[in-house]
Amino acid sequence: MAEERFDRATAPSTRLRSARRIRHVLGAACGAVIALLLVEVLVSVAMRYLFGSALFGADEAALWLFQLLVALGCPLAVEGALAMRFDFVTERLPPAGRRLAALVADAFVLAAAATLLGGGALAARAIGGLSPALGLPEWLRPALMAAGGATTLLLLVLERSAAGRLPRLLASALMVAGMAGLAFGLGPSAGLAPSLAAGLLALLGLLAGAPLPHLLLASAAFADGFGGALPPPALVATTLSGVAKFLLLAVPFFLLVGSLLSDSGAAGALVRFAAALVGHRRGGLAQTTLLTSVLFSGASGSSIANAAFGARTFAPQLAARGYAPAEAAAIVAATSTLDNVIPPSIAFLLLAAATDLPIGRLLALGFVAGGVMAAMLAVAIALRAREGDRQPRADAGERRAAFLGALPAFGLGAIVVAGIRFGIVTVTEAAALAAGYTLLLALGGRIGWRALGEAFTEAGTGAAAIGLLIGASAPFAFLLAVDDAAGAAGALASSFGDGAWQVLLAANLVLLVAGLVLDIGVAILLLGPILVPVVAAAGIDPVHFGVLLVVNLMTHGLMPPIGILIYVVAAVTKLPPAALFRAVLPYLGALLVALLILSVGALLVAA
Amino acid sequence: RPARAATRLTVASLLGRDKPETLIWRHVAEKVEAALPGAFAFNIVPNAALGAEREVAEGLRLGSIQASLLTVASLSAWAPDTQILDLPFLFRDPAHLKRVVSGDLGTVIKARLAAERFAVPAFVNYGARNLIAKAPMLRPEAVRGHRIRVLQSPVHAALWQAFGAYPTAIPIPETYNALQNGVVDMMDFTKSAYAGFRLYEVVPVTTETRHIWASGVAAFSAPFWDGLEAEKRAALAAAVTEGATYFDDLVETDAAAAMRKAQEAGGSLVQPEDLGEWQRIGRSVWPAFAGAVGGLDRIEAIAAA
Numbered sequence: 001m002a003e004e005r006f007d008r009a010t011a012p013s014t015r016l017r018s019a020r021r022i023r024h025v026l027g028a029a030c031g032a033v034i035a036l037l038l039v040e041v042l043v044s045v046a047m048r049y050l051f052g053s054a055l056f057g058a059d060e061a062a063l064w065l066f067q068l069l070v071a072l073g074c075p076l077a078v079e080g081a082l083a084m085r086f087d088f089v090t091e092r093l094p095p096a097g098r099r100l101a102a103l104v105a106d107a108f109v110l111a112a113a114a115t116l117l118g119g120g121a122l123a124a125r126a127i128g129g130l131s132p133a134l135g136l137p138e139w140l141r142p143a144l145m146a147a148g149g150a151t152t153l154l155l156l157v158l159e160r161s162a163a164g165r166l167p168r169l170l171a172s173a174l175m176v177a178g179m180a181g182l183a184f185g186l187g188p189s190a191g192l193a194p195s196l197a198a199g200l201l202a203l204l205g206l207l208a209g210a211p212l213p214h215l216l217l218a219s220a221a222f223a224d225g226f227g228g229a230l231p232p233p234a235l236v237a238t239t240l241s242g243v244a245k246f247l248l249l250a251v252p253f254f255l256l257v258g259s260l261l262s263d264s265g266a267a268g269a270l271v272r273f274a275a276a277l278v279g280h281r282r283g284g285l286a287q288t289t290l291l292t293s294v295l296f297s298g299a300s301g302s303s304i305a306n307a308a309f310g311a312r313t314f315a316p317q318l319a320a321r322g323y324a325p326a327e328a329a330a331i332v333a334a335t336s337t338l339d340n341v342i343p344p345s346i347a348f349l350l351l352a353a354a355t356d357l358p359i360g361r362l363l364a365l366g367f368v369a370g371g372v373m374a375a376m377l378a379v380a381i382a383l384r385a386r387e388g389d390r391q392p393r394a395d396a397g398e399r400r401a402a403f404l405g406a407l408p409a410f411g412l413g414a415i416v417v418a419g420i421r422f423g424i425v426t427v428t429e430a431a432a433l434a435a436g437y438t439l440l441l442a443l444g445g446r447i448g449w450r451a452l453g454e455a456f457t458e459a460g461t462g463a464a465a466i467g468l469l470i471g472a473s474a475p476f477a478f479l480l481a482v483d484d485a486a487g488a489a490g491a492l493a494s495s496f497g498d499g500a501w502q503v504l505l506a507a508n509l510v511l512l513v514a515g516l517v518l519d520i521g522v523a524i525l526l527l528g529p530i531l532v533p534v535v536a537a538a539g540i541d542p543v544h545f546g547v548l549l550v551v552n553l554m555t556h557g558l559m560p561p562i563g564i565l566i567y568v569v570a571a572v573t574k575l576p577p578a579a580l581f582r583a584v585l586p587y588l589g590a591l592l593v594a595l596l597i598l599s600v601g602a603l604l605v606a607a
Numbered sequence: 608r609p610a611r612a613a614t615r616l617t618v619a620s621l622l623g624r625d626k627p628e629t630l631i632w633r634h635v636a637e638k639v640e641a642a643l644p645g646a647f648a649f650n651i652v653p654n655a656a657l658g659a660e661r662e663v664a665e666g667l668r669l670g671s672i673q674a675s676l677l678t679v680a681s682l683s684a685w686a687p688d689t690q691i692l693d694l695p696f697l698f699r700d701p702a703h704l705k706r707v708v709s710g711d712l713g714t715v716i717k718a719r720l721a722a723e724r725f726a727v728p729a730f731v732n733y734g735a736r737n738l739i740a741k742a743p744m745l746r747p748e749a750v751r752g753h754r755i756r757v758l759q760s761p762v763h764a765a766l767w768q769a770f771g772a773y774p775t776a777i778p779i780p781e782t783y784n785a786l787q788n789g790v791v792d793m794m795d796f797t798k799s800a801y802a803g804f805r806l807y808e809v810v811p812v813t814t815e816t817r818h819i820w821a822s823g824v825a826a827f828s829a830p831f832w833d834g835l836e837a838e839k840r841a842a843l844a845a846a847v848t849e850g851a852t853y854f855d856d857l858v859e860t861d862a863a864a865a866m867r868k869a870q871e872a873g874g875s876l877v878q879p880e881d882l883g884e885w886q887r888i889g890r891s892v893w894p895a896f897a898g899a900v901g902g903l904d905r906i907e908a909i910a911a912a
């Protein structure tokens with residue numbers, strides 16, 4: 001009798017333990033990959049400067065490691081903050097509605113995992129070829145994604161059955177079959193553009209609170225039924241190529257800098273110094289957060305890294321000074337938009353590559369635009385400052401001590417700025433050097449092995465989730481490109497008239513709407529080449545418009561549904577994204593005012 | 608003849624709407640429309656919106672893209688013997704290259720690519736690659752000890768190693784910054800791509816070494832190509848063959864315009880000295896690739912053709 005009860009009680013918890021073990025192993029593997037990536041990039045920098053020789057194939061090896069990272073982290077991105085679930089609607093539903101939404105959400109995860117598994121396996125058979133520098137067989141990459149899909153399915157089954165929800169998972173599986181039947185049965189005669197069908201399906205998944213990367217993958221897969229040009233093997237290959245972007249390699253390193261800085265105590269020292277300078281003002285720490293974000297932006301090219309750093313470093317401190325946690329997180333998210341406007345900037349690199357605009361002028365104007373945005377944010381922060389966010393004015397001795405304490409953290413900025421600006425390393429290498437330097441700081445601060453492991457695991461799983469999201473938006477971008485969504489956007493930009501202000505207004509509106517459904521990088525690559533010539537023909541300096549385009553799209557980091565900066569900050573602070581989307585509204589307003597000022601400025605210069 | 612549904616094909620171009628890489632497909636579409644009205648519906652997607660070259664090549668194999676121009680460098684991952692067209696100082700001029708790809712070697716390469724699921728009706732010539740740097744690189748010794756940005760291709764890496772330089776494969780979006788900052792000191796490129804990426808702003812001096820003629824192919828997805836009715840396939844093949852000549856002419860015009868643009872912005876073009884020594888060092892990498900491309904005899908025969 002007792003034994004029987006024992007059996008029944010352990011059966012589910014065994015499954016739960018297996019699931020936990022799998023998660024643990026995958027997380028540790030992600031951390032190990034980041035460590036390897038760091039060593040690899042640092043060694044290639046050292047080879048170049050100590051021995052004068054380049055490590056040929058180093059960049060290819062780094063890209064392979066990043067794709068391995070995404071495949072390993074893919075199953076972890078289903079649950080928790082990394083899932084980037086849009087919870088705005090589901091949290092308002094009655095219990096029955098929530099249960100149904102959960103079924104639909106799981107259906108999207110199942111469909112995405114099945115697509116990765118099936119499409120990855122087919123692509124592994126068909127892709128052929130060897131990698132150019134290392135001569136590795138290319139089939140390994142889709143095979144890794146297939147393994148990622150299989151592990152996602154396994155984890156989902158283990159965890160749902162441990163929670164006694166296997167029957168509901170079966171209902172979700174039936175839903176997938178039904179949706180596939182509808183898409184592939186009625187799709188061809190529906191006369192719906194594949195990208196539009198994918199968009200509508202994605203909207204459904206979004207409202208149901210499905211994880212963002214999985215709903216993008218699943219929707220693109222179903223859209224194949226509507227005459228879509230992207231069969232599953234090509235979908236997986238497109239996802240992989242979305243992940244394999246050299247510039248993305250900076251992301252895990254800057255995430256690592258963020259975790260290790262906090263662990264080493266250097267971040268605390270930086271905050272103390274900033275507080276000693278401006279802490280006595282109204283909203284002192286919030287203004288410090290802004291100032292630090294500006295400084296960080298001058299060193300980093302990734303708003304996502306900036307958001308992760310700020311969320312770890314400042315959000316808890318702001319909350320401790322009386323800000324509501326969501327407001328603190330919103331300030332961090334809003335200030336991190338600056339990173340892609342103040343050079344160096346990944347966004348400007350992408351835009352220059354896609355449009356032939358001169359990068360030098362883009363970057364110079366980025367400083368101006370970043371200044372206007374920072375000023376508007378400073379006003380918004382001052383207006384909303386908490387009384388408690390103010391401290392006694394520091395005297396000269398305290399400031400000096402705080403300055404000396406913060407020197408190691410300044411060293412970090414010096415490495416990155418000097419590295420990139422004065423011609424020693426690429427952006428990715430600068431990020432790796434920053435991570436290596438912070439690792440030394442953390443080791444000097446006697447960080448424990450456990451905390452060190454956790455920092456690598458956290459950076460690894462975070463970077464994997466971000467990489468998966470960027471990869472998952474690539475099939476979507478492909479469908480939009482095939483349906484010439486960009487051409488339609490160009491026609492729209494001329495729809496209010498051919499005058500300078502009409503075209504600029506229309507182009508801004510097109511960007512504001514397109515940014516709702518497109519990843520920022522994807523939107524730049526897709527819309528930049530279309531809109532820049534249209535706006536230039538209306539008499540506006542194309543470089544001015546290029547800067548406006550980036551500023552405009554960066555505000556989408558704060559807007560639902562895709563608002564990546566909100567999801568990153570939510571992931572770090574463990575707050576619900578919906579609360580952050582609400583709290584960020586005043587700061588979003590400030591950035592839109594900055595966009596208006598910059599647009600008027602561009603018109604005045606053109607006139 | 609009964610009305611048939613038009614065969615839809617998605618065509619990828621890496622560059623803008625007004626570049627030869629895109630214009631060739633508009634030309635092909637017009638030619639087949641004149642020959643077989645309503646037979647094909649071309650969807651030409653420019654600006655690398657469907658991915659970079661490698662991804663486009665994968666798309667042809669996996670069924671998401673039906674046609675594109677592809678460089679020989681990108682195809683060597685599947686068919687290493689195509690690298691023969693990328694060997695340094697092998698071809699004297701465009702006519703020499705055209706003669707060779709129209710002959711037996713062209714037939715061999717087409718068959719090789721067909722086995723790798725790329726149907727190739729015609730070869731194209733993107734123009735000569737030249738050495739570009741902040742200063743003139745007149746003699747081979749000038750290259751020694753410098754870091755050079757190269758394509759991710761073994762031939763290109765071996766070539767610059769032979770000159771005593773350090774090849775570094777940097778992706779094109781990072782190349783401008785890397786050159787500006789001195790992460791690398793120089794690179795090689797065709798004239799029109801050099802101007803297209805505004806690289807004259809950071810590396811203003813082109814030394815006209817013409818060390819490699821960048822060859823490519825007009826490629827179709829083999830399952831798509833093989834599935835066409837004979838009449839349609841013949842019309843398409845004829846249009847693409849004519850389009851390739853049209854492309855080669857456009858590239859020459861574009862290169863001249865590109866160099867004018869570069870020179871207006873302060874760029875300059877210089878001629879290398881002691882070309883014989885450049886050729887001797889460049890050709891020293893031939894034996895290392897002879898095994899992969901069908902033997903040194905074949906290389907020598909092409910050089911003499």
Ligand code: NA
Pocket residue numbers: 293306307310331332333334335336337
């Ligand atoms: Na920030």
Ligand code: NA
Pocket residue numbers: 296297298299300301302338339340341342343344345
């Ligand atoms: Na920045």
